[in-house]
Amino acid sequence: MRWSLLLLLVSSLLLPPLLLADTKGWQLFQQSQDAVRNHNFDVSYVVFKGEQVTSFRWLHGVHQEQQLEQLVPMDVDGIDILRKGKVVYYLTPERPVLITLSSYIKELPSLLYQPVADLKQLYDPVSGSVSQMGGRSAQLLRLTAFHPGRLSYWLWLDVETGFPLRIDTVAEGHQLLERWQVTHMLLSPQLPEALKALLDLPLPQPDKQHLQPVATPPQASNIELAWLPSGFKQVEDPLVVPSLGVPLLHYWLLSDGLHQVSVFVQKPNRQPAQAYRDGATTIYVHSTEQFDVTVIGPVTLEIARQIAAAVRYD
């Protein structure tokens, strides 16, 4: 009785501060999500993937409660990605534009656009120290995955505006996989000049008929996926799989809301197991006598191996 009372007392003393810290962490995070949705800004950032560095210019504004956005890869000539509301346009030189429906440009850090309620199921927020970053005060916020196989995120948020200044994607053991870092930031009360011209552009409206899937991935009945990583579900009816050199036998798209993992099953190529990494994206190839399995997505290598091993042939 005495012990249970003591336990109750200790827990009543410890729990409120922990809950408060948790709430504060999510508040900080919410602030960063609000910043990228509601502010008018002209930002440049770089993405570090191993030894590779790519740079982007990112413009965003809100006009009559509608978001306008433009993302320009600086290292590749002629590619522009535009978003007006929920319609995203991919423009490449000498090609017809690709139009999709999406609430954000998928080339931006998806973490910044996921509902906080969903993220609460996956991450524990811990706020850290304040440091100087490019002349601005940056608050560190660590989103540590509950499950060790899931990638974690360290964010540095501008103290004044909440705008994300840096996002590190880390694997277990604080192994840095990918870094997203703002190099220039200009917030303004008005829509950035460069975006004003977008208002007058006659952007084509997406036609519902055209947005319907034009191809569905093959689903071989004798191949099954017997295991899913914690928190992941199979996406029902994934849309279009572009034509591939080696025909597909089966395809699954897995998602935990934040990360997406593709599982491709193809005819056997008799290649030994191979693993590659593109920043936070793992590419794992596993070959059996019946088929090759390629797992691609932002998961640890161990999880990718387990997914590949779970593809069974009846």
Add this chain to the structure above:
Amino acid sequence: MSSKQQHGSVAEQVDQTHSTEPTVQSSQEWVSAAADGEAISEQQLHQLCDNASLQQHYERYHLIGAALRNELAPKLPADFSASFAARLQQEPVHQLVVHRSFFHRIQQGMRQAANSEWLKPTAQTAIAASVALMAVLGVQYVQQPYEQELMSPLPVLHTQPVSGFATPVSLSQTTVDDRLEQHAHQAMLEQQRRLQDLLNAHHQQVRVLEQSALLNEQAPVVTEPEPDGNY
């Protein structure tokens, strides 16, 4: 001929043509030496500072030395600006060509899109490949030690000569090892291309992930703002 000797001989000519005063004549040697950067006494320094004629000699020796060493800066003629203006007038007029602005280009792209069946698989593949190119270039081997065994599956090359014959050293001859190496390289390139295709397909899936949900959410699907301003 050293610079000092040059100064000496030229100084003699200067003596004959200009001044014959004894004090200046006796000073010429050390003034020439001073112009060559050699040390002079304090008294000579005072003399040089006070005597305008010696200063002229000193300056002249410097000039002669610089001319002999080809160190003279080209002098601009007095009418330089006038002649420059005249030549400028003769130049043909070049006008900068105004390039299509960024938004004109986008507009053009949109027109093409509106007139084409843009969601055909061929177009999608092309766009996916273009956009994903940045990422594909970053594909690299996983380097962690415990994963090394995963990375060693490449065909083992025969590094020992094949028994039975000796291959003479020749720049033009392809050895068995070379052929195996080429084969392995070809296989690796083929595998890289296959993985790039799959990576593009994965990115494409992620891009269209929300499409079905948004299509079913409302009609029309397009750019109408939501009441709360959030998307």
